[in-house]
Amino acid sequence: MVIPNHHQTAQDRALIAQRFDRAQDYDGAAMVQRVTGRALMERIRVAQDGCEVRRILEFGCGTGFFTSLLRAIWPEAEIVATDLSAAMLRRAAERGLHNVTFIRMDAADPDGSAEVTGAFDLICGNLAVQWVEPPEQALAALAKRLAPGGLLAVSTLAGDSFHEWRAAHDMSDCIPAIRRYPSRDQLRNGWPCGRLATQWSFETLVERTNGGMAFLRGLKQIGATEPDARNISANLSPRLLRNVVRAFDRTGAVLTWDLAFGLFRAPPRAGVFVTGTDTGVGKTFVSACLTQAWDALYWKPLQTGLADEAGDTPEVIRLAKVGADRIVPPAMTFLAPLSPEAAAEKEGRSADVSALRLPMEQSERPLVVEGAGGLDVPVTKDTMMIDLAERFGLPVVLVARSGLGTLNHTLLSLEALRRRGMVVAGVVLNGSPNAGNRDAIERHGKVRVLAEIPAFSGVTSEIVADVARGFPAWSAIAGQAQ
Incomplete structure (x- = not known):
């Protein structure tokens, strides 16, 4: 996320805290922080x-503006508001907000505060992430404090912020000391990864300042004058600073704020959603292997084709040798061997998506959820299988063929999942091993191939047990984003 990678020292963090401690005029000057805070809060409100x-x-609660927005939306929730600056916390406490505890905590080391304990349904920070370098480690530590299904929400600055001020430095042939921020692409492709479903969105705010000196005074008023440690040698002489200010003013004295909003959702329970690149690719066999390998529960929420066969649930029971205590019955069943939408129409019915709720029994035990067909199989006229997978919020295991034609189908499926910010636990390849296809899927799909399963003339419980031993342990799947 940070360019280049830079680790702040304790002295760096202490200097930042001192700057914010001295920011007496913060509330009057932090107008962009208010605009950004309201935009972040609206995203949180919709997501929650x-x-x-x-x-x-x-x-990074500052003087408590965003805390007051949280209090208004969730009047009865317990709020723990933290900041690096003790002076900021004192000002925030003066707002007199109900059921809010103010604690000094360094976001760069959230585990260092013994007073902040337990799991949280919502963890958030408005324009605070950019002060932590690198943020990945701190954000990952914060994410560990999420309750199942909890949301981590942040706003931060992206790479195009203050490009006019940088251009004024270029025109004056000097290096700006202000911080550099990750580009939008770096944010999309960077932290976090693994078990957190990710959504980034962006807004551009253009501020017409009262000139370069007013911009610098505004930074000082909000305590944001700590220079980028990578450009610490770029402190300007008064003459060079005057040149920069004149260059900035000549070009219109406007500033761009490139605002980034990140929403990161923890899975609601242990488990995976198994889908395929197409029908008949081996989802049920793989689901049986995973159920066996992880001592997991199994659930096929939508079962079609019961006119021709007993269904996938009895097959998993047979292959994985599981008892009824590890089986969640299908939520809906249909006779025709068609998509859920078409099969329901044959019977004059429609699939009730609102009734498809993720089972939460034994929530710390993995649940293998098997989808019907591929990602774009219709469930109803308005709902596709990928919508259902997204709603359940579990990491996805994608089952694909190993041979000719698999690259296009697999990479398109992975792209569809990533476009929605969904977590991909890995790919399973069915058929004769193909080292070239495996390598291409891992490189271009940026994904791990969990297993390659050879073709079998007949499938037995002994084969499932043998193949299951080749899958990664559940702890490796669950822990890949820790």
Whole structure:
């Protein structure tokens, strides 16, 4: 996320805290922080619609503006508001907000605060991430404090921020000391990865300043004058600074704020959603292997084709040798061997998507959820299988053929999942091993191939047991994003 990789020292963090401690005029000057805070809060409100929010952790709370927005939306939630600056915390506490605990915590080392304990349904920070370098480690530590299904939400600055001020330095042949921020692409492709479903969105705010000196005074008023440690030698002489200000003013004295908003969702329970690049690719066999390998529960929420066969659930029971205590019955069944939408229409019915709720029994035990067909199989006229997988919020295991034609189908499926910010636990290749295809899928799909399963003339429980031993342990799947 940070360019280039830079690790702040304790002295760096102490200097930042001192700057914010001295920011007496913060509330009057932090107008962009207010605009950004409201935009972040609206995204959180939409994302958390229908979700219970009992405990909230805010990092970088400043003087409490964003804390007050949280209090207004969730009046009864317990809020733990934290900041690096003790002076900021004192000002925030003066707002007199109900059921808010103010604690000094360094977002660069959230594990260093013994007072912040337990799991949180919502962890958030408004324009605080950019002060932590590198942010990946801190954000990953914060993510570990999420309750199942919890949301980590941040706003930060992206790479095009203040490009006019940088251009004024270029015109004056000097190096700007202000911080550099990751580009939008770096944010999309960077942290976090693994078990957190990710959504980035962006807005551009253009501010017409009262000139370069006013811009610098504004930074000082909000305590944001700590220079980038990578450009510490770029401190300007008064003459060079005057040149920069004149160059900035000549070009219109406007500033771009490139605002980035990240929403990161923890899975609601242990488990995976198994889907395929097409029908008949081996999802049920792989689901049986995973159920066996992880001592998991199994659920086929939508079962079609019962006019011709007993269905996938009895097959998994037979192949994985599992008892009824590890089987969640299908939520809906249909006779015709068609998509759920078409099979339901044959019977004069429609699939009730609202009834498809992820089972939460034994939530720490893996649940293998097997989809019907591929990602773009219709469930209803308005819902595709990928919508259902996204709603369940579990990491996805994609089953694909190993031979000719698999690259296009597999990479397109991976792209569709990543475009929605969904987590991909890995790919399983069915058929004769093909080293070239495996390598291409891992490189171009940026994904791990969990297993390559050779073709079998007949499938037995002994074969499933043998193949299951070749899959990664559940702890490796669950821990890949820790």
